[in-house]
Amino acid sequence: MKLFRKLSDSTWDDAIDLIKYTTKRGGSVDLSKTTYSVVAPPPLREFRIGTVELLGLSRALDMHKHLANQAHDIHKDVSAHSQKVHDAEVMSYLEKEFVHKHADTIRNLAGYLRDVVSLSELENPNLAVFMFDEYLQKVV
Template sequence: MKFFIALALFACLGSLALASNEEYCQNTVITACSSSAFSGKSNSICNARFAGIDHVEPEVQSYINAQLAKSYDYLLLATHFNSYQKNRPGFQKLYQGLSDRSFDDSIALIKQVTRRGGIVDFNTRHESAGSVSTKRGTLEVDELHSLALALDTEKQLATGATHVHSRATHAADGDRDPELAHYLEENFLGKQAESVRKLSGYANDLAKLMKVPDPSLSVYLFDEYLQKQ
């Protein structure tokens, strides 16, 4: 008999403890999991948000905006070198590939934000200390200057990814987001580093080839090389 009384008392105490803890979805399921609770960000605990996503999400959205802007810039470069005046299919292929990659990265980041319970709002600018510059200069440049411009762009995107990763890793305990940091390590940091290395190599190689009185043949052969990459 005493055992059953003790068991009932323990159950009551457990129920009171749960009832006093509002941080669990099961305790607020009637109000929190109503149809209105899933119409975007809400105060509901019945969502996919955890760890430091609230702290890092504005940085991620700023980086998404930058990726989309750079994708557009690369597309303009690809169009410039695909014209009948320039006729550089190798450079066109290079910049079209970079444009597609930045666009695909934007889509991947949007999926990551929504998977973590967020919403990407393109009507709102998200600026931060690590925001990637989206100021555009002229994109009608020659081959060597286009490589320099692309290299600067890739360094900006690499720095932006590093900044978001740093925010997710080195924030205060409640604002850290190891899952997002791991996602960036797996999908962005290494890829951006390789892109910077490749473009820096292209820029230095072409600069050496153009140190002749008439560099037109050098540029043509370099474009042929890019077509095969």
């Protein structure tokens, strides 16, 4: 799906930008400590109409919510209210490059998910999901 490729490319670019920003400021990035989990989807035969789309959109939404929460945690650590450190430049960078962008992405994904749920309840969900996919092709 074109939407997932766009989200993946955007997240990849964000990661590269964050690594560049971190190293520019004298930090380092240890990718060996990066953890993530991959949940295997159930076999395809167990899906009903529209379930693949629901699963994909809900996973993408969860991932972006998780990334947004991590950005908020970092922002909180460098804010003036924290006892650890105050770094206005990092706060500005996070807000500009991540917080606003992820808020828009989360809002869009939640809307798409809501649309797929309502479409899957129609009399002809196959046609509805096809039409939704056509809509995404034009919007994304």
